[in-house]
Amino acid sequence: MFAELGEAVRLAPDYALPHAILSWAYNAAIINGTYEDDELVDYITRAKAHLRKARELAQDDLLCLTYIGAAENFAGMQERSLYTLESVLARNPANAEAWYIICQTYAYLGRFDDARNAIDRACALAPEAGYAPIHEWYRALTDFLAGDLGAAVPLIERHILHQPEYGYVSVIAAICATTFGDDAGARRHIARAKEHNPQLRPEKLKGMMLSQPDKEKGKREYAILERLWAEDGA
Helix, strand or coil: CHHHHHHHHHHCCCCHHHHHHHHHHHHHHHHHCCCCHHHHHHHHHHHHHHHHHHHHHCCCCHHHHHHHHHHHHHCCCHHHHHHHHHHHHHHCCCCHHHHHHHHHHHHHCCCHHHHHHHHHHHHHHCCCCCHHHHHHHHHHHHHHHCCCHHHHHHHHHHHHHHCCCCHHHHHHHHHHHHHCCCHHHHHHHHHHHHHHCCCCCHHHHHHHHHCCCCHHHHHHHHHHHHHHHHHHHC
8 A cells, every 4th residue: 555655646746635545544554553663763754744745735625634534533633633524524424434434533532422423324325335344343443442342342353354464453352352251262362463463562552552532441451452462472
């Protein structure tokens, strides 16, 4: 993705959308820990630079503004993301991408009913094709952040089947398994995360875990992750 979007920027440096998607993608890699240690500073620099350029060029491009909102959310700027995405939806309430993206923004702000309503709206607008798995994942993440692990687990497990290489999904599956007393299941999930994301370590996910709306929940679950990770390597 980085190479293709970088080439798009090279060919059309004043086209805003590739800058927005690149910022979103670099921020996604940062928060999910899918970078090598020597790449982090460069990824942060690029994420900020492309976001700045996208904002400068976007004007009234609602698709670009949608991905600016996505990048802002992944960069931890939830209030700014909310403003960007609500502005997009005020002008185009049929924007399915903006609805699923704002779901996560709402969830990290602790507005879980709004998050669920947003993902329901996204599902209604784009029920088929490639959107369905990400809709299910964002609903799972909302339920996880809200502490409704019973609702989250079946959706998380289905997303693992769809995208086993996504380490963070396996990590939160392991945390849920531990919470429900399934130690063997937790070990399997951690082993899968390590297999598919060998560069991953708990500290790379610390920001995601501790930025949950319920800070105490985040601390407890990060401690679980550290313990599971250490036990798997023992």
